[in-house]
Amino acid sequence: MPIASEAATSLAAASLPELLVQTQTRFTPLLQDFLARHQGHDERLNAAIDYAMANGGKRVRPALAWGACLSVGGSWQAAESAALSVECIHGYSLVHDDLPCMDDDNLRRGQPTCHRQFDEATALLAGDALQALAFCALSDGLVDAPNADAARVSSSAHALIAAEQTRALAQAARDMVYGQRLDLAAEGQSITVDALSQIHRYKTGALIRAAVRLGALAGNASEAQLAALDHYADALGLAFQVHDDVLDVIGDTATLGKQSGADAAHAKATYPALLGLGAAQALARQLTDDALAALAPLGEPAEPLRTLANYLLARDH
Amino acid sequence: MPIASEAATSLAAASLPELLVQTQTRFTPLLQDFLARHQGHDERLNAAIDYAMANGGKRVRPALAWGACLSVGGSWQAAESAALSVECIHGYSLVHDDLPCMDDDNLRRGQPTCHRQFDEATALLAGDALQALAFCALSDGLVDAPNADAARVSSSAHALIAAEQTRALAQAARDMVYGQRLDLAAEGQSITVDALSQIHRYKTGALIRAAVRLGALAGNASEAQLAALDHYADALGLAFQVHDDVLDVIGDTATLGKQSGADAAHAKATYPALLGLGAAQALARQLTDDALAALAPLGEPAEPLRTLANYLLARDH
Structure with missing residues (x-):
């Protein structure tokens, strides 16, 4: 029933914020061109890098970079390298986090993880290459002949x-690694909500803040605008993670594309486990309100970032 | 017998080129300050990063960065961030190359490899952090308050x-990963000398060229100077690798700090295996002469780079 299925797709697309729709439309060809330009002399590694980046998810970080750039009056084009670079760092971190010596995951968004699809050495190298490519992306835009x-x-x-x-992205990439290590060290330990929030600020929050900052810098943001956007990103990053923990409890495996209840199975501390489900949901709402309040000085051009924040809290996967 | 032992140390130091002596003296406090500034909230990861970088080797890449900067009239200080950044990339690549899914090595310069001293997850993360820190190093020098x-x-x-x-370093970091993958793929295969040289140009040559280029850029090199230094670095990088292969055949385990004959044991293609020992030694000499000839336009200020090239070919470990 192709017509019904197309209608269902359109409906799902229509519920996406315009910023995410535009991001997904713009990001795919940009990424393909970028990866093609940076391919090396090994087909298997090229394929593993493409695989890691194609299994795309929502492209939230590129959307944040673009949304931040637009919110300070910048153009879509100005933040292209920001969008690419933060997604490359995100992609690398997922590939390495899934490795057997880390979280040892077999599935990522319903697909075999990179080391399952290829092999461990290739996945390790694909992650390493993607971190390098993130910094290539930031400097490609500076030259007339990126080839x-x-x-x-x-x-x-x-x-x-x-x-x-480069400075903001390198610091975020450094902080994420510490977040991953703190997360591994906390497995099976009893930790406080503050300690859990610190883990998330490093593990996922650092890159979300970098995505917003890189986009804002691309749009020539003022100091005041940078500060407002950083407040937004900090609150949003934490809200996103609290909501992720909530989804792990209430979601089902088919919608999530990963095993639901996986956190409990790994004996990982979560907000619902520490606070109770209702309080965790309320915290996610409060953090989202903080994020929205931070955008007040930016006025109308920040509307896409507001819509995105509300969408991320309402999402079911 | 402390006096005899000090005398022996001085003698060994005296045989080092002045550039390497100065590099080692300057690099250690610079590195310690840099790593201390970038420590994160996990002691084990901090320790693993320090361990990976402290097991120092000769600091050839920082020496090349500084030598290139001096050769075009730049100062030692101007190339500090270049020296730090290339050594961070080198350190990360060694930690990842030693991992079980890669070369699975237990010893590095006579010490347990990072994953043997700590654990696999910590070593993976230390390598990831060091790649990020390389790019932190390049931008730290740009701000008045790097903290x-x-x-x-x-x-x-x-x-x-x-x-x-950033552009040159990111490209080198990308190319190195391809070199490592080509190297793994070639294990147990019969390959040509050209294919072997291509592996080395990526695996080790890319970072040696980047070290020289970053230093030259720090010294405000002209286009002609950049081209001459790139030629030097390309020839030197290959000479270095050919000589390394030769040492693996003729060296002994105690002097090398790793298992001699390890290449043969891993069924890796080497220049002596493909060309014969004498021809491999002659190739290393010819490449070194190429490197020296490339420096002619730079005159007297390039003398430290000449001495370094001759030293690297004469070294026995």
Whole structure:
């Protein structure tokens, strides 16, 4: 029944915020062009990198980069390298987190994880390459001929932005690793809500903040705008994680694309386990309200970021 | 017998080129300060990162960065971030290359490898963090307060250099991963000398070229100087690898700090195996001569790079 199925797809798409729809439309060709330009002399590694990045999820981080850039008056094009770079870091972190010596997961968004689809060495290298590619993305936009490795950077203004972006992304990439290590160390331990929030601020929050900051920098944000957007990103990142924990309790495996109840099975601390389900849901709502309040100074151009925050809290996968 | 032992140490130090002596003296406190500034909230990961970077080797890549900067009239200080960043990438690549799913090595420079000293997850994360820290290093130098994550970059001229350096380092980091994958894929295969050289150009040559390029950029090198230094680095990188293969055949385990004959045991293609020992030694000499010839336009300030090239070919470990 192709017609019914198309209608269902349109309906699902219509419920997505415009920012996510536009992001997904724009991001796919951008990513394909970028990955093709950076392919190396090994087909298996090229394929593993493509695989890791194609199993795409919602592209929340590129959407945040673009939304932040638009919210300060920047263009879609200005934040392309920001969108690519944060998604490459996200992709690398998922591939490494899934490895046998880490979370040892077989499924990611309903597909075999990278090391299951290929092999452990290839997955490790694909992750390593993706971290490097994130920083390639930030500097590709600076040269007229991104295919030429030795092409020179000519615009100081763009270089200044890229240097700030590199700094923010490198710090986030560093912090994420500490978050993953804290998360592993906390398995089976009894920890406080504050300790859990610290883990998440590092493990997932750092990159969400970087996505927003890189986009804002691309749009030439003022200091006040950067501060407001950072507050937004910090609250949103935590809200996102609290809601993720809630979904792990109330969601079902088919919708999530991963095993529901996986956190409990791994003896991982979660907000519902520490606070109770109702209080965890209320916390996610309160953090989302904080995020929305932070955007007040940005006015109408921040509307896509508001819609995105509300959508992320209402999502069921 | 402390006096005899000190005398022996001095003698060994005296035989080192001045560039390596100065590099080792300058690099250690620089690295310690850098790592201390970037420590995160997990002692075990901090310790693993320190361990990976402390087991130092000769610091050839920082020496190349500094030598290149000096060769174009730049200062030691200008290339500090270049020296740090290339050594962080080198350190990360060794930790990941030693992992069980890769080369599965127990010893590195006579010490337990990082995953043997700690554990596999911690070693994987230490490597991941070191790749991020390499890019932190390139942007730390741009701000007045490197301890403050959100400190702003103010100098466009320095940002332009950092953006070029980021681009060169990210490309090298990407290429190295392909080199490691090609190397793994070639194990037990019969390959040509050209294919072997391609592996090495990616696996080790890319970072040696980046070290020289980052240093030259730090010293505001002209296009002609960049081209000459790139030629030097390309030839030197290959010479270094050919000589390494030769040492694996003729060296002994105690001097090398790793198992001699390890390449043959892993069924890895080597220059001596493909060309014969004498021809491999001659190739290393010829490549070193190429590297020296490339430096001619740079005159006297390139003398430290010449001495280094000759030293690397004469080394027995």
